[in-house]
Amino acid sequence: MKQKLADYGTETLLGIHAFIPEKEPDQYLYGLLSDYPNRGGKGFRPGLCIASCKAFGGKLKEAKFSAVALEMLHNAFLIHDDVEDESFYRRKKPTMHEATSRAIAINVGDMFNALSLSPLWRNRDLLGEKLSQRIFLEIQHLITESAEGQALELGWRKDNRCDLTETDYLRMILKKTCWYTCIHPIRIGALIGSKGSVKPDDFNRLGYFMGAAFQIQDDVLNLVGEESAYGKEIGGDIMEGKRTLMLIHLLLHCSASERRFIKGFLKIPILDRNLAEAKTILELMHDYGSITYAKTTSKYLAGAALKEFYSHFSHLEESEDKAFLESIILYMINRDY
């Protein structure tokens, strides 16, 4: 599974480079565009898109431009997300705004967004007008949902919301993560592979369950993973006040005085927060079983994804790519932290 993901990732990375013009201004714009992609992400989105295309009978090259657009948009999101979250590290290196300036990073993200239209444009020659237009609308919906999810999360932080429920959380990550990480990559891949004959809404539940499991596992790893293995500052999410499932679970189960303490911590501007207090919150998450709860929830979600996968993929011929998609889900179910 990891090899296939890496192969599709490499293919996509080469594609991204081909869409980044070698021109001035280089130092504070074009030269920075390849920075995040070159740091080596998982390539999850292009992997899902390409595999879904191939599982439905398409070829890698038919999904390539769409995969490239998805990964370019992902990198644009990451750059803006890091500014918005005031994050210090991304994949073991300083975030773009830390290495340059906030202003420059915002502008680089804007350029990445604009450039991501180029591979979509190239889809016309590859897939014809009709299918390429459908994919274009998929992408516009993807961007819209992501911005809505981001707005929810940022609004919660701004208002220091400490009364959120699991339902709020799941709705937020549906918007912020699932659409762009799983639902649309699978939809787009299946549309291409089937030459437009699938009903893309059939994949929404699969992508939702998969994306939610993925996001929760990602958030758990931020708390308990090894810095060296994961490449993000440990507990960075707590320092940033991110409303994770663990934080929401903790707030729902801790004592009133503990809740006051957490609320006080979250009220302070990000950069003034105290690391020792963040560690106390992490300990509380352990004590109240919030991390175990999140791990379990993510595995249930991955299980639900597997059921959905069988519903919509089992009629397809066996193929390496179909097995690859299944193995991603199985990996999430069996994952050991």
Add this chain to the structure above:
Amino acid sequence: MKQKLADYGTETLLGIHAFIPEKEPDQYLYGLLSDYPNRGGKGFRPGLCIASCKAFGGKLKEAKFSAVALEMLHNAFLIHDDVEDESFYRRKKPTMHEATSRAIAINVGDMFNALSLSPLWRNRDLLGEKLSQRIFLEIQHLITESAEGQALELGWRKDNRCDLTETDYLRMILKKTCWYTCIHPIRIGALIGSKGSVKPDDFNRLGYFMGAAFQIQDDVLNLVGEESAYGKEIGGDIMEGKRTLMLIHLLLHCSASERRFIKGFLKIPILDRNLAEAKTILELMHDYGSITYAKTTSKYLAGAALKEFYSHFSHLEESEDKAFLESIILYMINRDY
């Protein structure tokens, strides 16, 4: 002239509202989208686009979606620009990031960018596939040039460049301002009005001269205008370290010790700069004739725009819209500060 600009602006504003969905999340996303447009901009870009369309024989309604997209993008730029420049006021009110948070403002700008694709999409029904695709590419080029210009300006500030020439400046505003404010609005309008029969490159020099004159006058007004008339903090550009023609002229003509003083001022982070020192720099600009020089330059540029206008519009039938375009340029030549 002002009435026509206002009429086209009102038409465009209604169009923008129609493309902003009334849905959740409202408080930190959709509700904020109409904030900047409702503050009442000049509507310069839609005005140019619609008038150029009509001067070439088209109808207002044919240019409407393009004008709306241009103004939506303009507002997206403004929101991100204000964050990047750390500006406090926009059209007499706190900037969006001051009123909400930096993170929320960045996200709202991203959403505005994404939504601006919607009116462009509607162009297909209105203008047909071929012309709407040409306009789409015009818009992508517009975004790209603007981001390049922005990167130049932000890079200059980051590196505290104090050795810039007028040529550097003009190249920067060609990219940052002229393409999106004048060149593309005129090109797009003429393409629509002529049903694709004009050569859009014919309008590049007109749009460049016009846009440069416009930008320089805008920058001069930032320094010498009345706060109440202009709605931006007076001298805000100096506080922000913006490389205006006046600052570049001053740096080229002042004494070595004055240059050291200015360079020292610009080296300090924006929010730590001293207003009294900014006022000293403003006085130096007056003393060295930098402001007079900029005013004169902008009028020369407007004169060059007029010549270009006659070259490419005089063969057209007389019309209110042709006269409107001419009067905008004449206004810039005769403008009294």
